[in-house]
Amino acid sequence: MNKINMDQTTIENQINEIAKTTNKTSEEIKKMVNANTEKYAGLLTEEAAIDLVKKELGILKEQNERLKISELSEGKKGIEIEGKIELIYPIKEFEKNGKKGKLQNFIISDNTGEIRGTLWNDQIEENKIKQGNEVVITNLIVTTYNDKNQISLGFGGKVKTIKENETEYKKSTELKAGMSNVNIFGKIIRKFPCTEFENSERKGKVCSFQLGDENAIIKASAWNDKATIIDNFSEGDIIEITNAYTKEGRFGTELHLGYTSEIKKSEKEINTINQTDTTQYLEKKLNQLNERDNVVVEGKIVKISTGKLAYLVCEKCNKKATKTENGVYCDKCGEISGKQNPVLSAIINDETNETQITMFGEQALEFIETNEEEFNKNLENKSTEEILEQISKNKINKTIKLKGYVKENKFLGANEIIVKEILKN
Template sequence: MNQLKEKILEQLSEEELEEKVKEKTEKFSGMLNKEAALFLIAREQGIEIEEKDTVLSELKKGQTVNVKGEIISVYPEREFESKGKKGKVKNILIKDNTGTAYLVLWNEDTEKILEKDSGKKIELTEFFVEEFNGKKQLNKRFNGKFNLKENQKTKEIKKINEIIDGERNLTIKAMILREFPLKEFESKGRKGMLKRIELIDENKSIMLVLWNEKAREKLSEKIIKISNVNARKGLNELELHSTDNTEIKELEEGKLKEYCINFFGKKELNKVIEGNRFIAEGKINSLNKTKLLFNVCPECGKSIQEENNTFFCKTCGQILKPEKRLVVSFELEDETALINTMVYGKKAEKILEKTTKEIEEKTNEIILEEIITELNEAIKGKEISFLAKAKNNSFNGETELVLEKLL
């Protein structure tokens, strides 16, 4: 038997209680379930009801609960008509440490929480739990009350792995791993621009899409604090999208290395674990004899396929003119081990201190082996430190490093 009922039965007989439950349900024309009715009766009897907060992961259909949470997202209100009367309804996604749920507001209440309230803390008292499409909903009925709390402290900085689909006005601190080319497009007769940027913090990365004016920002190779971005699911993964209010601040320059060492940690080469990012330090032992230039898609930078002199990119389709991309493989050495390291594109140019074009021109003059020997002489013994990601080389099964950022 439920605790509340037990308490009421200390004051009323079974019959009296049953009568009262019937009375209540009739009064609310069937809209009230038994638990909610018990709640109202207990209140009338002056029984003290323990006002404990319920966490969102433990909401159960039919309960009346008190909840403390944070507004993630406020959806536009919808109008509806029921029995000839017009009404409004608004859904609000909230979260706490354990999960998320929708808060459903009706009619004049819909005006009390607006989109700008995203990120604010909210307290709900005596909300009724329902379920819709497998998702818990909190409905304000009868004695329900809610209370918005103004944010006292400055906006919380989120870790990338804490971001939830639908979250708005987020602030994150991250490092730019890659910047993709600015793209122009036309939609509904209007021209637009977008730029994708891959951001990373600790061990997780996320794509940030900057729209229109924001896409023009010059950002490469920086640590940024970015505020007022929205999270939503892209084709495969969660993405961040800029809004009109998005602000991007560069953190102090010249601190990149320090920041990275704090953030990712340094590792000796014999302690490398596949899948991890860390700061590697060592010297270049020798350049491997591999093809240096590859055809890639000029749009997305991915490798392409060639058939009868026609080039195809899996993502972008047919390509008129492929781009050459530098791919360099070398052995890195520290006191503990020797490990193969791959480096691509601009970063490979930095390692070799040659541009892709210079290498391309050389390939017309001398054979690859000679180029490698020449380059090897120039870079052998060079000390480098960089942000590395350890991965498994699927051809030989060995662990290798990918140089993600030179420090």
């Protein structure tokens, strides 16, 4: 008899033994075994499923042995460990063999090491874990994946919190390149336009911003789904960030928000340092511009670009709003009273190249040399063409010096400068 048949015979014998002990039929026991296998999306062995049935029927007593993480080895079960939840990964949904499920991975450590754990399906809600808490995990099962031990809960297994710890937040001045699991809170000082990218390895989205606390202002970047989340916050919002990491950037340590990071609005109060623009700008010629550069440039205005002079924004958060039959709607704030935000583009030229510059809000008003009230009156009483013609008469062949950052204008197929400050007008 080959090994497979012997294993099957052993399983049949176990099922028959359970049936005799419990006065249930073998078919009933098989159904219970299959139900446990399906519950774990086919990731449970038949032997483990049989053990779960035994525990459900009260014929397999729990004998949890407390071990250290370094003492865990594949195949051990009915044991428990004590440790601290170091990292929690986002919940992930999956489909296997036509069945949907979800899982949440986490890292737990003690004084001998750390190990990855997984909660499956209902276990996620039944065992709500929090980073930093000290816990005891009972009735766990040890398996291996890529030659590394990992743990999951057996039948009746629990994650019991024995000590709740407050999240420890770093100060901006404590950050150094190469750190992981960084928790920090601060105020969004400035947001930069989000950009999408694609290369031979991947495609995605990144949103960069400046985060300030009472000590410093640092550059931060949120990637992919975290970029979408940060894009819904506004300058001035106070946020809490967990599980971020740091890298060395062009101008010092930068904070990065990746797959495991979490972002939420904070109820904490914070006094930030003087909120001046601490970005380092480099004086450059127009033919030296690279995407994402912060630059100081000077050039002659050769053209005022055509197009809309304003767009509708939310009065509360200053994000783009939509006019509907029922009024003005903001995706973040709901129904609101909108306002017109000025926008104006121009082409400047130096002896090396020409580039489009784009100004929003106060910078556009400063360039036109008007105020918000006068600008809105002109929008009501004059056509866009009339206003642009007057601006051209006043500005063509004038020299402008400005601070700004370089981004790709996909419509133009070239870089443009988003004006941050006009130095000479």
